[in-house]
Amino acid sequence: MYGKFFSKDTTSFMRSPVREIFKRVDLGSIYSFAGGYPSADTFPLEDIRRATDIVIQKYGAKAFQYGATQGVPELRQVLSERYGVPLERIQVTTSSQQGIDVCTRVLVDPGDVILTSNPSYLGALQSFCSYRAEVVGVSHEPSLDAFRKAYVEAIEAVRAAGKKLKFLYMIPDFQNPSGETLSLEERLVLVELAEKYDFLIVEDSPYRELRYEGSDVPTIYSLCPDRVLHLGSFSKILAPGFRIGWILGAPELLDMIYVCKQSLDLCPPIFDQYLAAELMGSGLLDANLVKSIALYKSKRDLLLSLLEEYMPEGVSWTHPEGGLFLFLTLPEGFDTIAFYDKALDAGVAYVAGSFFHVDRSMARNTMRMNFSFMTHQKITEGVKLLAGLIKSELK
Amino acid sequence: MYGKFFSKDTTSFMRSPVREIFKRVDLGSIYSFAGGYPSADTFPLEDIRRATDIVIQKYGAKAFQYGATQGVPELRQVLSERYGVPLERIQVTTSSQQGIDVCTRVLVDPGDVILTSNPSYLGALQSFCSYRAEVVGVSHEPSLDAFRKAYVEAIEAVRAAGKKLKFLYMIPDFQNPSGETLSLEERLVLVELAEKYDFLIVEDSPYRELRYEGSDVPTIYSLCPDRVLHLGSFSKILAPGFRIGWILGAPELLDMIYVCKQSLDLCPPIFDQYLAAELMGSGLLDANLVKSIALYKSKRDLLLSLLEEYMPEGVSWTHPEGGLFLFLTLPEGFDTIAFYDKALDAGVAYVAGSFFHVDRSMARNTMRMNFSFMTHQKITEGVKLLAGLIKSELK
Numbered sequence: 014m015y016g017k018f019f020s021k022d023t024t025s026f027m028r029s030p031v032r033e034i035f036k037r038v039d040l041g042s043i044y045s046f047a048g049g050y051p052s053a054d055t056f057p058l059e060d061i062r063r064a065t066d067i068v069i070q071k072y073g074a075k076a077f078q079y080g081a082t083q084g085v086p087e088l089r090q091v092l093s094e095r096y097g098v099p100l101e102r103i104q105v106t107t108s109s110q111q112g113i114d115v116c117t118r119v120l121v122d123p124g125d126v127i128l129t130s131n132p133s134y135l136g137a138l139q140s141f142c143s144y145r146a147e148v149v150g151v152s153h154e155p156s157l158d159a160f161r162k163a164y165v166e167a168i169e170a171v172r173a174a175g176k177k178l179k180f181l182y183m184i185p186d187f188q189n190p191s192g193e194t195l196s197l198e199e200r201l202v203l204v205e206l207a208e209k210y211d212f213l214i215v216e217d218s219p220y221r222e223l224r225y226e227g228s229d230v231p232t233i234y235s236l237c238p239d240r241v242l243h244l245g246s247f248s249k250i251l252a253p254g255f256r257i258g259w260i261l262g263a264p265e266l267l268d269m270i271y272v273c274k275q276s277l278d279l280c281p282p283i284f285d286q287y288l289a290a291e292l293m294g295s296g297l298l299d300a301n302l303v304k305s306i307a308l309y310k311s312k313r314d315l316l317l318s319l320l321e322e323y324m325p326e327g328v329s330w331t332h333p334e335g336g337l338f339l340f341l342t343l344p345e346g347f348d349t350i351a352f353y354d355k356a357l358d359a360g361v362a363y364v365a366g367s368f369f370h371v372d373r374s375m376a377r378n379t380m381r382m383n384f385s386f387m388t389h390q391k392i393t394e395g396v397k398l399l400a401g402l403i404k405s406e407l408k
Numbered sequence: 409m410y411g412k413f414f415s416k417d418t419t420s421f422m423r424s425p426v427r428e429i430f431k432r433v434d435l436g437s438i439y440s441f442a443g444g445y446p447s448a449d450t451f452p453l454e455d456i457r458r459a460t461d462i463v464i465q466k467y468g469a470k471a472f473q474y475g476a477t478q479g480v481p482e483l484r485q486v487l488s489e490r491y492g493v494p495l496e497r498i499q500v501t502t503s504s505q506q507g508i509d510v511c512t513r514v515l516v517d518p519g520d521v522i523l524t525s526n527p528s529y530l531g532a533l534q535s536f537c538s539y540r541a542e543v544v545g546v547s548h549e550p551s552l553d554a555f556r557k558a559y560v561e562a563i564e565a566v567r568a569a570g571k572k573l574k575f576l577y578m579i580p581d582f583q584n585p586s587g588e589t590l591s592l593e594e595r596l597v598l599v600e601l602a603e604k605y606d607f608l609i610v611e612d613s614p615y616r617e618l619r620y621e622g623s624d625v626p627t628i629y630s631l632c633p634d635r636v637l638h639l640g641s642f643s644k645i646l647a648p649g650f651r652i653g654w655i656l657g658a659p660e661l662l663d664m665i666y667v668c669k670q671s672l673d674l675c676p677p678i679f680d681q682y683l684a685a686e687l688m689g690s691g692l693l694d695a696n697l698v699k700s701i702a703l704y705k706s707k708r709d710l711l712l713s714l715l716e717e718y719m720p721e722g723v724s725w726t727h728p729e730g731g732l733f734l735f736l737t738l739p740e741g742f743d744t745i746a747f748y749d750k751a752l753d754a755g756v757a758y759v760a761g762s763f764f765h766v767d768r769s770m771a772r773n774t775m776r777m778n779f780s781f782m783t784h785q786k787i788t789e790g791v792k793l794l795a796g797l798i799k800s801e802l803k
Contacts, residue, residue: 015660018574018608020517026667032477053469061472065460074448077456077647082427107502107651108673122415140671144415179413213413252472254678256502265410272421276535278503282677283649 021123025142029135030368038357044395046382047362049189049337052312055305056252060297061288068287080283082274083267084259088290092259095293096245102238104267104274107281109219109246109258113182114140115277116215116242116260119269120179121146126171128164128181132340132369132376134189134217137182147176150371153193161202168210180213180242181206185233186221187336190369190381194334197230204237213266219246219258220336222302225310227334239263247289249337250302255285309337309385315392316384323400325407330382337385340366344407347378352406361399416518420537424530425763433752439790441777442757444584444732447707450700451647455692456683463682475678477669478662479654483685487654490688491640497633499662499669502676504614504641504653508577509535510672511610511637511655514664515574516541521566523559523576527735527764527771529584529612532577542571545766548588556597563605575608575637576601580628582615582731585764585776589729592625599632608661614641614653615731617697620705622729634658642684644732645697650680704732704780710787711779718795720802725777732780735761739802742773747801756794 034047068076083089084105093100106112113136121127123145129137131150141148151167154160171178181203185195195203207214216233234243238261246258260270274280292298313333320330320341327344341363343349349365356362366379384392429442463471478484479500488495501507508531516522518540524532526545536543546562549555566573576598580590590598602609611628629638633656641653655665669675687693708728715725715736722739736758738744744760751757761774779787 015658015664018515019664020513020515020520022517023514023664023668026664026671028667029670032670035476048474050474053473056469056472058464058468058472062461062464065464066457069453069457069460073453074451077451077453077649078448079443079445079643079648081430107677110671111673114672118415119418120413120415122417125415136671136674143668143671248474253474254472256673256675256677263410269410269414269418269421272423273418273538275424275427276421276505276531276538277509277672278506278651279531280651282502282651282680285677285680 022143022145025145027139027142029139031135031364034362038362040362040386043357044361044391044398045386046384046395046399047364048386049383050386051249051253051337052308052385055301055308057292057297057301060292060301061252064288064291064297068284068291072287076284076287078283080280080286082271082280084281085283085286085290088286091290091294096261098261101264102261102267104260104262104270105281105286106258106260106274107278108256109217109244109248110136110140111277112244112258112260113137113215113217115270115273116180117141117144117146119273120213124176126176126178128167128171128178128212129371130183130188131371132190132366133182133371134184135369137217138369138371141182148371153191157198157202160199161206164202164206168206172210178210178212180215182215182217183233184217184220185230186218187223187333187338189220189336190338190340190364190366192331192333192336192339194230200230200233200236203233204240207237207240214241216241216243218244219249222250223306223309223337224335225306225313234261242266250305251289251292251298255282255289257281257285257289312384312389312392315389316382316396319393319396323396325400325404327407328403337383338381339384341380341382343378343380343403345378347406349380350377355406356399356402359398359402361395361402363399417538417540420540422534422537424534426530426759429757433757435757435781438752439756439786439793440781441779441790441794442759443781444778445781446644446648446732447703447780450696450703452687452692452696455687455696456647459683459686459692463679463686467682471679471682473678475675475681477666477675479676480678480681480685483681486685486689491656493656496659497656497662499655499657499665500676500681501653501655501669502673503651504612504639504643505531505535506672507639507653507655508532508610508612510665510668511575512536512539512541514668515608519571521571521573523562523566523573523607524766525578525583526766527585527761528577528766529579530764532612533764533766536577543766548586552593552597555594556601559597559601563601567605573605573607575610577610577612578628579612579615580625581613582618582728582733584615584731585733585735585759585761587726587728587731587734589625595625595628595631598628599635602632602635609636611636611638613639614644617645618701618704618732619730620701620708629656637661645700646684646687646693650677650684652676652680652684707779707784707787710784711777711791714788714791718791720795720799722802723798732778734777734779736775736777738773738775738798740773742801744775745772750801751794751797754793754797756790756797758794
């Protein structure tokens with residue numbers, strides 16, 4: 014009945030298979046490698062409770078009134094100090110997902126091209142498709158020359174087709190879903206290409222501060238601050254429920270985003286911004302981050318060793334230096350979409366790797382596995398169960 | 409430098425003159441009839457503080473995790489009971505402004521027509537323009553026949569031009585900016601026309617529960633629930649800073665909004681939803697609403713009597729039965745946009761009435777006055793100051 018009323022954009026809306034899983038089963042009742050949920054054990058409930066008292070005492074009614082569209086000054090100040098970025102380059106967003114959405118909204122017309130790594134974050138692909146962008150995925154080639162060549166070819170093809178490449182979307186640290194991190198050299202290649210071919214880069218960086226080994230690589234933003242919109246988030250380092258993220262970028266770009274946000278939601282949640290500012294400014298977030306990193310490192314190590322022990326020959330996986338995910342590749346011909354219901358019936362969930370690809374017929378023998386959400390015990394039992402099911406399937 | 413990257417939608421973005429005022433002056437330091445801010449005195453700080461403890465104790469980590477895109481079940485349940493609407497007809501939004509934005513996004517293509525009362529809410533006009541809708545404004549005629557005729561003519565003109573009328577946007581209770589309320593007969597006319605000419609109605613209802621005199625008129629939604637999307641909000645009845653609103657509507661419409669919201673922000677702020685549910689479910693919101701209504705009624709009465717006493721002849725204003733605003737009309741030829749800087753220099757702010765009109769050259773002799781934000785004393789001093797300035801100007 015309502016079909017005739019819907020906008021053309023709606024014909025390109027994608028449903029999140031992950032959220033559909035959430036609707037179907039209670040994640041707590043199964044072994045779930047599916048979501049990207051942080052562990053509830055990392056939420057500093059007692060600190061948050063004390064912070065609510067402090068914020069109410071310190072700011073009173075101001076913490077519940079409308080606030081500035083750019084974000085409350087106190088939070089922007091703390092972000093400015095933490096990340097060494099001037100205030101006029103900081104826009105607070107109502108979740109980092111809104112950061113993706115608003116960047117796409119102000120930059121992309123139907124038919125414009127967005128370049129992304131393949132696989133990539135599902136929520137970003139959903140947003141890009143919802144604006145009827147043409148999304149071009151580039152697979153991650155291991156050598157630097159092949160990496161550059163793959164991007165150059167993709168860009169040249171876009172230009173040859175007479176289309177506009179608006180931006181490259183990239184999660185350089187502990188990518189979702191692959192778990193991989195781009196080297197400094199790879200980042201420099203992307204910046205070089207952005208300048209040569211005149212496009213922007215949207216750098217999505219929610220996991221950056223969750224590093225379990227190795228050394229930080231500079232952000233793409235730090236290498237080229239006028240061409241990069243850098244998206245940050247409290248979701249993985251504090252708690253997702255606050256829905257607070259931020260964008261770093263050139264003032265002229267942020268100004269357009271600011272005007273857009275006036276009609277999107279006027280301003281981000283105020284109380285939550287003050288809580289985030291209080292927890293970050295007082296050092297409680299950093300103290301909690303140390304604990305989160307230790308917890309997640311132990312879970313990652315456990316998952317890696319369990320896969321090594323229980324997965325049959327022919328199965329391989331990435332080794333993430335941080336973040337929440339690794340990507341598992343099964344023997345050619347294994348179909349993780351067809352296998353999914355069987356796994357769920359047996360009580361274990363993952364997300365099929367195809368869903369993260371621009372072309373969903375690709376990579377049907379892959380899956381994303383999350384290691385942040387479950388307890389050590391459930392990770393152990395879950396891997397044993399999943400590996401057993403895979404073995405039976407491969408027979 | 410970035411112009412070439414921006415989407416076509418951005419050419420239609422409007423800046424909010426109200427938010428630009430906020431950037432320019434500290435509202436606390438002047439007499440401000442400008443914003444639509446609730447009084448800080450209505451925020452039940454002590455109840456909120458206690459509710460934070462209860463929510464953290466009751467829900468623990470769940471209150472800070474990702475939640476369902478439709479909203480947390482506990483809040484939807486409380487809304488369902490309060491408004492007598494089944495769960496599947498309730499979608500929680502991250503602010504009521506997002507409700508306007510997401511309805512427009514899923515319904516409107518560039519060039520589609522949205523019908524609205526003229527004047528209308530600025531944030532809605534901003535959202536409509538940002539999607540390059542064609543907005544047609546209809547002035548409020550006092551007699552029912554003229555009311556119907558004005559809408560029929562506007563609708564027929566849209567059809568004659570071969571354009572698609574997607575929806576009518578209406579704030580039927582204590583309209584922003586006019587303060588006026590639609591009668592039951594007027595609402596029935598709108599429903600009749602929506603059915604006859606096959607369009608939807610977006611009913612924006614943030615002020616409905618702030619009634620200071622007279623009796624409730626049924627919502628348009630209650631008269632025609634399958635053709636109306638009803639927008640509600642905690643902003644004026646609890647606190648805007650939570651950014652929590654809701655949409656009531658047909659499940660098929662809400663399902664499209666749900667998919668859209670997956671890419672907008674995944675889910676509304678969780679802690680804030682639990683706080684709203686706790687305050688609403690425990691009766692604290694209602695108790696606070698009784699106090700808010702008493703406070704606002706006294707401020708409205710004060711403003712009305714001060715206008716009567718101090719405004720020069722030839723100035724008239726609406727008599728709102730509720731809400732936060734009245735609309736003031738100055739003698740023909742008075743230009744409230746030109747006068748604005750003079751008033752602000754003298755320390756008093758309002759919003760020029762033209763800004764609420766689809767055609768901003770209209771109604772240059774009008775202004776919107778808010779009476780919720782300032783104290784009684786500041787309202788009194790502010791009206792005296794403003795009336796004095798107007799008198800000088802009229803000489």
